[in-house]
Amino acid sequence: MTVPGTTSPSSPLLRIADLHVDYKLPGWRTTPLRAVDGVDLTLAEGETLGVVGESGSGKSTIGRALLGLAPVTSGSIELAGHDITHTKAGDRKHIASDLQVVFQDPYGSLNPSRTVGKTLAEPLEAVAGADGSTALAEIRGLLSKVRLPDDAVDRYPNAFSGGQRQRIAIARAMAVNPKLIVCDEAISALDVVTQAQVLNLLRDLQRDTGVAFLFIAHNLPVVSYFSDRVLVLYRGRVMESGPAATIHARPAHPYSQALRAAVPVPDVAAQRVLRRQRQAVVRATTAQARPAPEQGCPFAPRCPHAAEVCWTTRPADTPFEDRVVACHVFDAASGHPQAGGAPDLVAGELAPTAP
């Protein structure tokens, strides 16, 4: 699936097609859990693609499948023209120079008993076969790139704050000059100030090196601020995709609207309005919602516009303005009673359906 309105180069850096990932659950003959359910995406060189969704929506799993850390059930992953769908983490030497990762937890992602220098040397040795002294020079360069002092080399992670550790993790990812970095909630565990500092740093690095980011997070305003295009994910499926600016300003899919309204803004009056909006765009809290239908739209239990067809038929990916939306309201042929009401829905003026 290509997103209309965005340039789609002939051979993108990353192409994921119809990706399915099932996790085997513990126990005898349990049905596996489908974490990713038919996701397509492409990512050009130097581009940032944001993936946003709530916990359990499968956004981390997409990243982990790409990194060889989660098993791919079906579908394909193609990086810089090579099929890496089933390349296990152990055989990834040649991929590692193109693909790196920054994880969410700045405390868990650095080995506490190894110095920063040793941590940064690891990818250099593994990928480039660098030896001690050449690595050291490179490491100093890396540290200055992420604006940490030279003498950080000999310190242990416990001497650094959360934001500084995240800089170290970014330096480790940048060490081999990758083409793509997966940022799995790389800023979600940081406070606002540190988060802004790290976002600015990532942006500077991208400007200087042309690295592309798969930027995974749960906060829609942050993702759309930082990304060129955005993918909104719910229960392993893409609900809406398109340019970040429009999704931020006028989210179309009812779920995107709910996500957008959930993040409070630092302005009392505006927040009061937003809170009322939010209470209007979700029908039930997550605690009260019925289980999602096997067939049909996964958001139906919480959607104020849910109708009969939403419980039985999976919505088709429908182009709308400059994006693609998977919702029956946007699909004139879906048989949804409000089909064709898309402009009203986007404007927030579509009345809820009867529960």
Next chain:
Amino acid sequence: MTTTVPTPVGQEVGAATPAARAARPVGATARAVRQTLRRPAVLIALGWLVLVVVTSLLAGPLSPFDPLAQDLGSRLQGPTAAHLLGTDDLGRDLLSRILHGGGVLLLAAVVPVLVSYLLGVPAGLLVGYVGGKADAVADFVVNVLFAIPALVVVLAVSVVTDNNLPIMTVVFGVVVSGGIFRLVRASTQASRDLLYVDAARVSGVTRTTILARHILPNVLGPLIVQGFLLYSGAFLFLTSLSFLGLGFDPQEPSWGQLVFDATAKLDTDPWLMVPIGVVLIATVAALNYVGNALLATLPSSRRARLLTPTRRPVLPVADAHGTGSTAPAPLPAGPGGDEPRLVVEGLVVSFRGEDGRWQPVVDGVSFAVERGRTLCLVGESGCGKTMTALATLGLLPEGGAAAGSVRLGGQELIGLDEKAMARVRGSRIALVSQEPMVALDPCFSVRSQLGDVVRLHRGGSRADVRTRTLDLLRLVGIPNAERVGRSFPHQLSGGMAQRVCIALALAGEPDVLVADEPTTALDPTIQAEILDLLRSLQDSLGLALVLVTHDLGVVADIGDTAAVMYAGQVVELAPVEELLAAPRHPYSRGLLDAMPEDAERGVPLRTVPGVVPLPKDWPTHCRFAARCELATDACRTGPVPIEVVGPDHQSRCIRTAETARGVHPVATGGQS
């Protein structure tokens, strides 16, 4: 890799926290081991073991007699000047025989330990890391090994090999290697999914390197302890063999044999048993004692001790005023002149450093919360928000002490002893913490954990407790209370777990709820639901709420008053609407600027450069000066007091008058 990003002027982003210079972090286990080794009883046991080993090594020079030399003239003597411990029925010197009889046992017991390490460690590492089929096969083999009675096998081997001790010990090692294997496998499985292991895999680091570098070090501590326990088991086992006359040369003395000899003469010459009995019992007891003491240092057994409350130290008067740089600002009087529900005045929290000096981390904080209102504590990590919150509940971590005043409905809480504080906590003031999953005990169902707290606060029959438990679950917006009540914490989603934690906090019907980042670990959608819940509880129960957060959006959503904290102090205290519309302190402005909500795409976020200083680096002048774009020399001359700048509005900045007129730093490339 030669491009360097120009560092914007005046930005010290890189200044690493000067803490712990190049010091290798001492793991919790290493620290616990060191503490254990300082206990007198452990020292005595170790001392005995060292004595045994050294005397066995020096048995030759130390022995007064040849242990085999018979002297039929002095048979079965008790202790004499010549034979300090007496002689046996062939007139051999008992002391010499004991000195010579330990070494071979002590040495032979090393073999099984080595064998099980050699087998168990590599197999455990590999199987733990790879998992899957290998795991199933290995599990079968180990189960078979565990089913084999070691003694029977070793006896059989002894018969087949004609009493060959090396073979017998090796076989014994193989049979007991299952324990080491299981230990290593479990630790490896636990480390396998650590993020830094994933990061190494993504970097293309080979499997062997990952195992040696990132996983084995985590296993090492438990492995050493387990090896010690294994050694003491092997020692006892071999002593029993030698008692049975197996494996050891009957001509040479060994402790088991000495016991055997003494047993034969127990009726007529009981003394024979005394020296060897004492030595053997002392050695085995010392081995076991040290082994168990080491075992208690492992993290799994340390957890239990967290449950015992720690004694809270009292801050010496000299340190109770913090840096004393600031007199508490006058508190806004409540409506009608009554004192507000919760009043915090001049609160100082200090921790005792390694040099014994008290280091304040919260330094003279004052605020008040009315019934039904919310006060938000705002600031970056490391500003003392959590310590302030915990101090109001008397829940400071070990080594921390509070001074100043915390008054709850007029009652002073600082200085209450733990028993009195425990009565207040829960029934009048309660805590909701950031990590709901950590706050819940994984071993008990929601219903039983909640029931315990209800019983503690209200008592009542089982049916009463049950009804109240379900009511509480419904109160926090859980519709299917029955089913959720039966589930265990790991079966709950993060949002559901936080609802349960709020129910736990409400069980004692407190007047004040302290919530430390209750929504930070949650998704925005769930966060919004939890904030809705807190707001509705406040309306229906009239709770006063103290909420810690770094997100000004959350403040806008739920706060009435906000106290912005920086480096242990309140730098701005204001009604939320005023704070967000017209912040008076440059730090509050910086927090607002860091929010990406309305930021323009592609333009760097304007934010505060640098990091919060550590408490030991707090300057005596304005603590924000190093990061403040408005700082002038006047800011660096002395402590800055907090000043009243409007009704209910205070700010700790000498340029506050200018900030009111909208003098805000122009965007000087507020990058990173």
